[in-house]
Amino acid sequence: MTALEYVRGRRGLTGTKEGCGEGDCGACTIAVGERKIGRVVYRAVNSCLCPAVRLHGKHVVTIEGLADGATLHPIQKAVLENHATQCGFCTPGVVMSLFCLFSERRKPTDAEIRDALEGNLCRCTGYESILTAAKAVKGPAVPPHLKKAAALMESLPARPLTVVPGVGDEPFCGYHVPDNPEKLFETLELPGGGDKCRIISGGTDLMVAAKVHGRPFIHAADISWIPGLPHIGEMDGHISIGALTTFAGILESQNVKERLPALHAAALIGSAQVRNVATLAGNIANASPVADGSVALLALGARLVLRSASGARKLPLDEFFLGYKKTALGDREIIETVEVPLGWTQSSFIKTSKREAVDIASVSSAVAVDIEKGRIRKARISLGGVAPFPVLSEKAAEHLVGKKPSEKAFEEAGRIAMSEVTPISDVRGSAAYRKLLVRNQMLMHWRRMFDETP
Amino acid sequence: MKRRDAIGSSPLHLSGELHVTGRTRFVADEPRPDGMLFVKCVGSPFAHAKILSIDPAPALSSEGVRAVLSAGDIPGENQIGHAFLDEPLFPVGEAMWLGQPLAIVVADDPEHAREAAALVGVECEELPPVLSIDEALAKGDLYAPERRIVRGDVDRAWEKCDHVVEGVVGSGSQEHLYLETQVCRAVPGEDGETTLFSATQATAEVQEIAARVLGVDRKDVTVDVRRLGGAFGGKERAATIWACLAALAAFKTRRPVELRLTRHEDMRWTGKRHPFESRYKAGFNRDGRLVAYSVELNANGGAYADLSMAILERSMLHADNAYHIPNARIVGRACRTNLPPNTAFRGFGAPQGVFVIETVMDRIARRLGLDPIEVRARNAYREGQETPYGQKVHEPCHPGLLACLKKNADYTRLCRDIGKFNSNNRRCKRGIGVVPVKFGVSFTSAFLNQASALCWVYGDGTVSLSHGGIEMGQEVNTKVAQVVASVLGVTLDRIRVETSNTKRTGNASPTAATTGSDLNGNAARIAAEQILARLRPVAAGLLATGNRRKPAADRIMFQKNKVFDPRNPRRFVKFEALAHEAYMRRVALGAHGFYRTPGVRFDRAKGKGTPFYYYVFGCALAVAEVHLLTGNVRLERVHIVHETGKSLNPAIDKGQVEGAFMQGYGWATFEELVHDAKGRYLADTTSTYKIPTIKDLPGVFDVDLVVRNRKHASVFGSKGIGEPPFIYGEAAYFAIKDALRAIAPAGAEIDLPMPATPEAVLEAVEMIKQQEVASGQWPMENGDPA
Ligand SMILES: Cc1cc2nc3c(=O)[nH]c(=O)nc-3n(C[C@@H](O)[C@@H](O)[C@H](O)COP(=O)(O)OP(=O)(O)OC[C@H]3O[C@@H](n4cnc5c(N)ncnc54)[C@H](O)[C@@H]3O)c2cc1C
Ligand code: FES
Numbered sequence A: 001m002t003a004l005e006y007v008r009g010r011r012g013l014t015g016t017k018e019g020c021g022e023g024d025c026g027a028c029t030i031a032v033g034e035r036k037i038g039r040v041v042y043r044a045v046n047s048c049l050c051p052a053v054r055l056h057g058k059h060v061v062t063i064e065g066l067a068d069g070a071t072l073h074p075i076q077k078a079v080l081e082n083h084a085t086q087c088g089f090c091t092p093g094v095v096m097s098l099f100c101l102f103s104e105r106r107k108p109t110d111a112e113i114r115d116a117l118e119g120n121l122c123r124c125t126g127y128e129s130i131l132t133a134a135k136a137v138k139g140p141a142v143p144p145h146l147k148k149a150a151a152l153m154e155s156l157p158a159r160p161l162t163v164v165p166g167v168g169d170e171p172f173c174g175y176h177v178p179d180n181p182e183k184l185f186e187t188l189e190l191p192g193g194g195d196k197c198r199i200i201s202g203g204t205d206l207m208v209a210a211k212v213h214g215r216p217f218i219h220a221a222d223i224s225w226i227p228g229l230p231h232i233g234e235m236d237g238h239i240s241i242g243a244l245t246t247f248a249g250i251l252e253s254q255n256v257k258e259r260l261p262a263l264h265a266a267a268l269i270g271s272a273q274v275r276n277v278a279t280l281a282g283n284i285a286n287a288s289p290v291a292d293g294s295v296a297l298l299a300l301g302a303r304l305v306l307r308s309a310s311g312a313r314k315l316p317l318d319e320f321f322l323g324y325k326k327t328a329l330g331d332r333e334i335i336e337t338v339e340v341p342l343g344w345t346q347s348s349f350i351k352t353s354k355r356e357a358v359d360i361a362s363v364s365s366a367v368a369v370d371i372e373k374g375r376i377r378k379a380r381i382s383l384g385g386v387a388p389f390p391v392l393s394e395k396a397a398e399h400l401v402g403k404k405p406s407e408k409a410f411e412e413a414g415r416i417a418m419s420e421v422t423p424i425s426d427v428r429g430s431a432a433y434r435k436l437l438v439r440n441q442m443l444m445h446w447r448r449m450f451d452e453t454p
Numbered sequence B: 001m002k003r004r005d006a007i008g009s010s011p012l013h014l015s016g017e018l019h020v021t022g023r024t025r026f027v028a029d030e031p032r033p034d035g036m037l038f039v040k041c042v043g044s045p046f047a048h049a050k051i052l053s054i055d056p057a058p059a060l061s062s063e064g065v066r067a068v069l070s071a072g073d074i075p076g077e078n079q080i081g082h083a084f085l086d087e088p089l090f091p092v093g094e095a096m097w098l099g100q101p102l103a104i105v106v107a108d109d110p111e112h113a114r115e116a117a118a119l120v121g122v123e124c125e126e127l128p129p130v131l132s133i134d135e136a137l138a139k140g141d142l143y144a145p146e147r148r149i150v151r152g153d154v155d156r157a158w159e160k161c162d163h164v165v166e167g168v169v170g171s172g173s174q175e176h177l178y179l180e181t182q183v184c185r186a187v188p189g190e191d192g193e194t195t196l197f198s199a200t201q202a203t204a205e206v207q208e209i210a211a212r213v214l215g216v217d218r219k220d221v222t223v224d225v226r227r228l229g230g231a232f233g234g235k236e237r238a239a240t241i242w243a244c245l246a247a248l249a250a251f252k253t254r255r256p257v258e259l260r261l262t263r264h265e266d267m268r269w270t271g272k273r274h275p276f277e278s279r280y281k282a283g284f285n286r287d288g289r290l291v292a293y294s295v296e297l298n299a300n301g302g303a304y305a306d307l308s309m310a311i312l313e314r315s316m317l318h319a320d321n322a323y324h325i326p327n328a329r330i331v332g333r334a335c336r337t338n339l340p341p342n343t344a345f346r347g348f349g350a351p352q353g354v355f356v357i358e359t360v361m362d363r364i365a366r367r368l369g370l371d372p373i374e375v376r377a378r379n380a381y382r383e384g385q386e387t388p389y390g391q392k393v394h395e396p397c398h399p400g401l402l403a404c405l406k407k408n409a410d411y412t413r414l415c416r417d418i419g420k421f422n423s424n425n426r427r428c429k430r431g432i433g434v435v436p437v438k439f440g441v442s443f444t445s446a447f448l449n450q451a452s453a454l455c456w457v458y459g460d461g462t463v464s465l466s467h468g469g470i471e472m473g474q475e476v477n478t479k480v481a482q483v484v485a486s487v488l489g490v491t492l493d494r495i496r497v498e499t500s501n502t503k504r505t506g507n508a509s510p511t512a513a514t515t516g517s518d519l520n521g522n523a524a525r526i527a528a529e530q531i532l533a534r535l536r537p538v539a540a541g542l543l544a545t546g547n548r549r550k551p552a553a554d555r556i557m558f559q560k561n562k563v564f565d566p567r568n569p570r571r572f573v574k575f576e577a578l579a580h581e582a583y584m585r586r587v588a589l590g591a592h593g594f595y596r597t598p599g600v601r602f603d604r605a606k607g608k609g610t611p612f613y614y615y616v617f618g619c620a621l622a623v624a625e626v627h628l629l630t631g632n633v634r635l636e637r638v639h640i641v642h643e644t645g646k647s648l649n650p651a652i653d654k655g656q657v658e659g660a661f662m663q664g665y666g667w668a669t670f671e672e673l674v675h676d677a678k679g680r681y682l683a684d685t686t687s688t689y690k691i692p693t694i695k696d697l698p699g700v701f702d703v704d705l706v707v708r709n710r711k712h713a714s715v716f717g718s719k720g721i722g723e724p725p726f727i728y729g730e731a732a733y734f735a736i737k738d739a740l741r742a743i744a745p746a747g748a749e750i751d752l753p754m755p756a757t758p759e760a761v762l763e764a765v766e767m768i769k770q771q772e773v774a775s776g777q778w779p780m781e782n783g784d785p786a
């Protein structure tokens, strides 16, 4: 059962709406509060993609909970008074996204407001009134009645009491919440009706696959309650990113922002709601040819630490992708950490999509260079959306080696990269368009990394 | 919270508080009645198919299944067409579009229904589909013989023109993407009655057709609509089929049922905006004035007639847009293809018609090196000039509105700044697009221009108001309530606007064609005025008590829940006291108001008439920035000047303009609906079909509502607002085109398809570069413009 089905069906809280069921519209946005060092952090989550079990032990706020009796929440008041609601179908989601934003930022900037709302589609207002409303919000984001309710979390266990052997409802008949690695690997042994038991992490790929494209998985093992799965940390010349690290977590890392700009840029996937739950490891394991995280990591020369019941092994990402949605990951193996070497002088990630926000790339690419005495000593160039999986353009990278980082060198690299790829045509772009983008993105990388003129 | 009520002020959304607190109930939010069943459709596997057999047996034995219904189970007629009777509920023999329902499964929960739907044995033979306008035209498969509107003699005019341009332009389809998907709950009642809680813009039509399908009378079917989660035309005709399927399921199972499409189903199975392919020829003089214009508008109607002929008609009636054309020949054709039946979408053909002549205006300006705004102003209608179909244009104001637009945008400086920007930037170029709009308000099928409303004043002075309009976010309820509030002199909190229900407002026209507030506002005004007239003598009596003389009944004022003699405003009776007194005196406190728009008629055969009660005027300017390496576009600024008459509610009107603009912008740029050779839409999920997000908002979005006293306007001097501003979105397209001129040789024609997707823009950039390279003019060795 999804969190959306739970709040609407089981709890009769129909203020939360379903607009798409696949994470793209935000009408189903709820706020999920968690204890974090002495306070409660609320994150916007697309309830349509969130397994209901995930809500366990959290302070869930739906649109119905914001007002204190007859007193509207300051955000509700602002939306109402600025005529920022028309048909009203998107409104609960918009308000909840703003709630999560304001609970972290008293006076968000315009850009922060747009970031927080990019995952909330509104077909009526054209957004101008919504933006005006957001700018007019006055008052505390977390009023006393919510603070009181959040305090109840203290008395709850942080994890579901028992493993949930089979919640019975779609899209899974067995949803497992193992609380240690041994149990996880046991669970992964479960037969899965022709398919193996699947790991579920953020669920932003798996739930879409299960819901929009039928019900291919029978058992799912949720890894988010396994203690000891590391988050972000630095050691021995690399940044190590644990399985549970979300894109929101990566964006928060100052270390990544300063030293791995390509990864930072790639972490701007989807919308706030998606970034709050989607993990980097899931992005890699899902093996989409246009996975932003994978493309950036490929250029950065990342290594994976894979763990199974029999122990851990390391594998360069270069060797991970084998074919369309095919990887070197063993049946009962998980990506435990991603190790990203530091020491690149510069790196950059660029994606081109039809729409600026919340869109999958037509083509993406990343470049990482190491510069010594003004010349490129080492370079890696990766491309997404041009092959069945993210690939390296070795010839293009070779061209850069030994050269000064100039527009000309990158332009030539672009030409080489373009001639190396044979993309297909699909809904996100024709083969010819994709080839042009490969070429042009190289120029854009040069500009982003080395050029400041307009 | 402050409440303002008067006409011309902007009280808050009547349902606003419900919306922001999540208490609003859309159809699927109502508590589920006990024993409710769920419907899933079994769709045609091909866009065009011979149906060989349908075997319900395997589905019938699946868990939870109550019924599997197909054509043979229809008690009445298997016909859901309206203007054209060409559309079966379930096709027999031949399926016409991919996903067309061949049968439905009714089960005790949605999951069981879905599982069983996959088990229904459908045997079909694939037939070659017709998908494009060209194919359909070649086959001559039109919904009706081509239509014509002719004035003057274009053929003899060409030689008199200084310049003639010709071309072919297409415009794209568009998915409505209302946030609430198609839904209907059907509840059987006693004595063969059925109530349909349908998300429809057209209660009477759903009632009529469901009754036809069920083989009962219209009195046996009630349609009730509280509100829609967006519609934009997509629930005018296109809601009927789902309502009829739900009605059939409820009728056969005698249980309440719900049919709700998932987003994926909705995107695959519902009709969309008509793509057009148009051929034009335009002759003009040195001064930029149009002399002759000939245009063939060809619309892709999809698999059934639906509203295609009416949409085509409106596109023809807007082929002139805001311009006087001495010689015009407008030809229209709507053709049949194997796509889901294309249907109404905000603008209803007008944006497609306007796009062609705006392309012409753009070319005229470039050809002559004239300012694009100046060319448009020169051609704009002047008072009393006639459209090609013979309607006089009254109170046109484009030269003035365009001047205002220039002022708001600081045009001279803007042009200079853009020039500077373009010479300083190699990778990005900016351009300006301007589009004026003249939009005719009224249904072009004259009989639809009628409405009724039912108004009750209760003994406590509160008011129940029913009207035929459908609330779908455009706030027709707020506006109509404002009208009644101002007639009765009560505050809005005294009024409850009821659901739109065929029992209270029968024979209601669809809420469409920008007429919602005009028609229903007038009907409600008439109803309220009748009650007011009956209250006046009672009020005169009440105010006359004591030794004062009795005030003249027709001079008494009704304001803010108080009733008083203007000569002595301090002495008043409360409205609730008056209502109570009137009740005690057995005064009729309910009234039915009926309104029909005077003077509208259109002779289709001759292509002449006065189809519109009045016109809406406005204009828009957009500045777009094009990234030459990716084809991505950003809107820098948008300025809109829109004349509203005496706006009933400026805040609502502003919201409509902004929302419509963004929708039009999406249509003109990145909302792209491609289908494959088998008639399957490739962008059929929200992850592949992209509508604007908040990040697509222009940096500056300036909407200037011009409030004027107009003779040619509707209720209390206001004008309708819903559709016209959609067309402003086209300004973005022309701005992109203009930006590309910065890299092309002076005077060169820019070939840019519509929608101008990033891919299309990048292709255009490459094309320009290649032409330059071929002609040896390319200035930079790296292939980029200086
Ligand atoms: C609206 C929306 C927008 C999006 N936009 C983008 C975008 O712009 N760019 C982009 O790249 N992606 C985008 N995505 C997809 C992106 O969210 C996912 O790729 C995400 O990173 C997957 O992580 P997850 O934790 O949600 O994985 P899940 O969905 O939980 O799992 C995905 C797959 O990985 C496996 N898996 C997960 N974790 C592990 C692990 N630790 N070890 C082994 N296997 C594992 C699962 O079994 C499953 O096969 C978008 C998704 C949505 C819904
Ligand atoms: S319903 Fe659209 S994001 Fe969940």
Ligand code: FES
Pocket: A084, A085, A086, A087, A088, A089, A090, A091, A121, A122, A123, A124, A125, B179, B229, B230, B473
């Ligand atoms: S108000 Fe209708 S979708 Fe936002």
